[in-house]
Amino acid sequence: MHELGIVFHLIKQIEDVAKENKIEKVTEVTLEVGEVSTIEPKYFKECYEWAKKRSEYMKECKLNMVIVEAISFCRKCEQTYSTTKYAKVCPHCGSDDTYLVSGDQVIIKNIQVV
Numbered sequence: 342m343h344e345l346g347i348v349f350h351l352i353k354q355i356e357d358v359a360k361e362n363k364i365e366k367v368t369e370v371t372l373e374v375g376e377v378s379t380i381e382p383k384y385f386k387e388c389y390e391w392a393k394k395r396s397e398y399m400k401e402c403k404l405n406m407v408i409v410e411a412i413s414f415c416r417k418c419e420q421t422y423s424t425t426k427y428a429k430v431c432p433h434c435g436s437d438d439t440y441l442v443s444g445d446q447v448i449i450k451n452i453q454v455v
């Protein structure tokens with residue numbers, strides 16, 4: 342139930358924004374989800390559909406997810422590459438002295454309101 346925790350956290354964040362801005366209804370939310378984030382988009386959506394009915398601000402709110410490519414950086418040759426293709430080993434020089442630059446994030450990108 343890891344996704345559900347993130348969904349509740351997300352809804353809480355959006356509700357706080359709605360309250361601060363005296364918004365009555367949030368109609369659409371766009372999330373940026375990294376390829377190697379820990380959430381499973383399909384399951385996340387199911388949790389979201391269930392949880393949003395419990396939020397007075399988000400009952401009819403639509404969820405969009407934009408999947409963002411995971412990028413790693415190699416310290417040895419200082420180049421970037423696709424993390425999902427090559428994992429920890431740099432395809433340019435073969436070094437494993439690499440780290441993830443982006444791709445594990447779950448970020449609220451955009452919120453639409455009435």
Ligand SMILES: [Zn+2]
Nearest residue numbers: 415418431434
């Ligand atoms: Zn390299």
